[in-house]
Amino acid sequence: MQVIVTVIGTDKVGIIAQVTTKLAELNVNILDVSQTIMQGAFTMMLLAKLPEGAEFGAVKGDLQALGQEIGVDIKIARQEIFDAMHKL
Amino acid sequence: METNQIKETIQMIAEENLDIRTVTMGISLLDCVTGDIQKTAVNVYNKITTKAKQLVPVANAISSEYGIPIVNKRISVTPIAMLAGADPHPDFLPLAKAMDDAAKAVEVDLIGGFSATVQNGCTPADLALMAQIPAALAATDRVCASVNIGSTRSGLNMDAVKQMGQVVKNIAAIDPKLAMKLVIFCNAVEDNPFMAGAFWGVSEGDVAINTGVSGPGVVQRAIANQPEASFEVICETIKQTAFKVSRMGQFVGKVAAERLGVPFNIVDLSLAPTPAQGDSVAEILETLGLSHVGTPGTTAALALLNDAVKKGGIMAAERVGGLSGAFIPVSEDANMIKAAEAGHITLEKLEAMTAVCSVGLDMIAVPGETPATTISGMIADEAAIGMINNKTTAVRVIPVPGKDVGDAIEFGGLFGSAPIMAVNTGDASVFVNRGGHIPAPIHSFKN
Numbered sequence: 205m206q207v208i209v210t211v212i213g214t215d216k217v218g219i220i221a222q223v224t225t226k227l228a229e230l231n232v233n234i235l236d237v238s239q240t241i242m243q244g245a246f247t248m249m250l251l252a253k254l255p256e257g258a259e260f261g262a263v264k265g266d267l268q269a270l271g272q273e274i275g276v277d278i279k280i281a282r283q284e285i286f287d288a289m290h291k292l
Numbered sequence: 293m294e295t296n297q298i299k300e301t302i303q304m305i306a307e308e309n310l311d312i313r314t315v316t317m318g319i320s321l322l323d324c325v326t327g328d329i330q331k332t333a334v335n336v337y338n339k340i341t342t343k344a345k346q347l348v349p350v351a352n353a354i355s356s357e358y359g360i361p362i363v364n365k366r367i368s369v370t371p372i373a374m375l376a377g378a379d380p381h382p383d384f385l386p387l388a389k390a391m392d393d394a395a396k397a398v399e400v401d402l403i404g405g406f407s408a409t410v411q412n413g414c415t416p417a418d419l420a421l422m423a424q425i426p427a428a429l430a431a432t433d434r435v436c437a438s439v440n441i442g443s444t445r446s447g448l449n450m451d452a453v454k455q456m457g458q459v460v461k462n463i464a465a466i467d468p469k470l471a472m473k474l475v476i477f478c479n480a481v482e483d484n485p486f487m488a489g490a491f492w493g494v495s496e497g498d499v500a501i502n503t504g505v506s507g508p509g510v511v512q513r514a515i516a517n518q519p520e521a522s523f524e525v526i527c528e529t530i531k532q533t534a535f536k537v538s539r540m541g542q543f544v545g546k547v548a549a550e551r552l553g554v555p556f557n558i559v560d561l562s563l564a565p566t567p568a569q570g571d572s573v574a575e576i577l578e579t580l581g582l583s584h585v586g587t588p589g590t591t592a593a594l595a596l597l598n599d600a601v602k603k604g605g606i607m608a609a610e611r612v613g614g615l616s617g618a619f620i621p622v623s624e625d626a627n628m629i630k631a632a633e634a635g636h637i638t639l640e641k642l643e644a645m646t647a648v649c650s651v652g653l654d655m656i657a658v659p660g661e662t663p664a665t666t667i668s669g670m671i672a673d674e675a676a677i678g679m680i681n682n683k684t685t686a687v688r689v690i691p692v693p694g695k696d697v698g699d700a701i702e703f704g705g706l707f708g709s710a711p712i713m714a715v716n717t718g719d720a721s722v723f724v725n726r727g728g729h730i731p732a733p734i735h736s737f738k739n
Binding site for chain 1: 293294295297298299300301302356357358359360536539540542543
């Protein structure tokens with residue numbers, strides 16, 4: 205299952221490290237990354253692949269908990285919905 | 293990875309209130325008919341709780357996995373008047389109770405279909421059901437009722453129009469809030485997923501999924517970004533936005549149907565407001581350049597909005613159905629409430645607006661003293677607009693006992709609050725009491 209992970213928050217040291225470390229712990233493979241600072245806000249998007257048999261809800265819960273811990277907003281959604289809206 | 297598109301989708305959901313307004317499961321109850329209402333009620337409960345058992349869990353899982361809110365999970369069923377079978381004196385209250393119990397068991401918020409379709413005439417069962425609507429709504433929490441009293445092909449059943457004016461008054465006498473669960477239609481559609489007017493028509497299949505999308509905030513923001521644009525550009529912007537919003541409905545409906553193992557039926561391309569800030573259809577009209585909704589120009593603005601939404605949405609979905617248009621309920625739209633409170637919009641202007649949009653005089657509170665015949669007159673006017681213009685129209689008015697213009701009624705939650713609006717004090721009783729049928733208009737004879 206491919207997912208889009210978005211991370212938005214105030215820029216500070218170590219956001220990418222902490223998020224990607226957590227994804228590695230969860231055995232989530234990162235396929236593509238984009239990261240910018242927009243008007244001071246840290247914005248990162250990751251295209252990633254969940255391991256076979258992974259439970260979406262558990263991964264989501266773990267990422268949201270990490271987001272709270274480090275003070276950024278982490279969202280995860282299955283990738284198909286973005287294609288559905290924008291691609292013919 | 294298309295980061296701009298991802299960002300746009302997330303912004304639409306997080307900031308502009310884009311959501312799937314409803315995933316509605318249509319369930320045919322025709323195979324529940326036994327001729328004995330008590331046995332039929334057991335069958336109704338069993339069929340609904342079996343077919344819809346996974347509806348809410350599946351919708352919640354989709355919402356979590358794809359990050360799109362699904363606000364309402366609902367069920368529509370075969371018009372209950374058709375379940376009387378051979379019973380010559382049907383009592384429909386056990387069926388209302390079975391619907392309510394089933395809705396609670398599967399945790400859907402509303403169930404629609406305590407309904408009758410009487411555009412050509414009333415069977416004894418239809419008459420019994422219509423008379424029992426007040427008691428059924430009072431005895432249940434989640435049941436919604438509707439009656440179709442006319443159509444372009446059939447004309448208007450004025451006897452039913454007369455009776456329904458009294459039914460509305462009878463409901464309000466019990467509790468005016470119950471009146472928001474009754475819709476009186478002309479040209480009702482059989483696959484409408486939106487409440488309170490949803491029922492599952494007899495020409496539909498056994499079970500299917502329908503979705504209703506919503507995104508007034510998304511459309512409003514897109515227009516607000518182009519303050520100087522011409523009408524062509526505005527219409528194009530609305531079409532593109534409606535396309536994206538409708539794709540969500542198509543996608544979610546398809547996934548839900550697959551997981552539930554039932555066919556996916558239709559997407560209803562509607563702009564449905566809520567009282568939340570930034571979720572208002574009236575605000576879209578104001579953003580187009582009107583100082584407030586109700587200003588001259590409002591009907592034209594609504595017409596272009598309604599048409600552009602359909603044009604954009606129709607290519608986004610495999611099958612489009614339901615009501616598909618902008619809703620203009622007064623109590624469920626923050627800017628509509630403001631305009632009504634300030635006297636900027638009147639019943640007459642709302643009636644004009646219903647000629648170009650879906651659906652009708654919706655969620656309008658009127659003085660408690662309003663006679664039943666006046667409410668019947670309002671139903672007849674609205675139905676005439678639908679009949680002549682080949683479109684669905686409806687009336688959902690709420691006479692509030694003991695209250696008059698200047699007062700308000702609070703419905704709570706998504707239903708909002710409504711200021712009591714002034715009603716023309718003329719007398720329609722002689723007209724309404726004539727009885728009989730207004731024949732179908734000449735343009736209905738197409739064969």
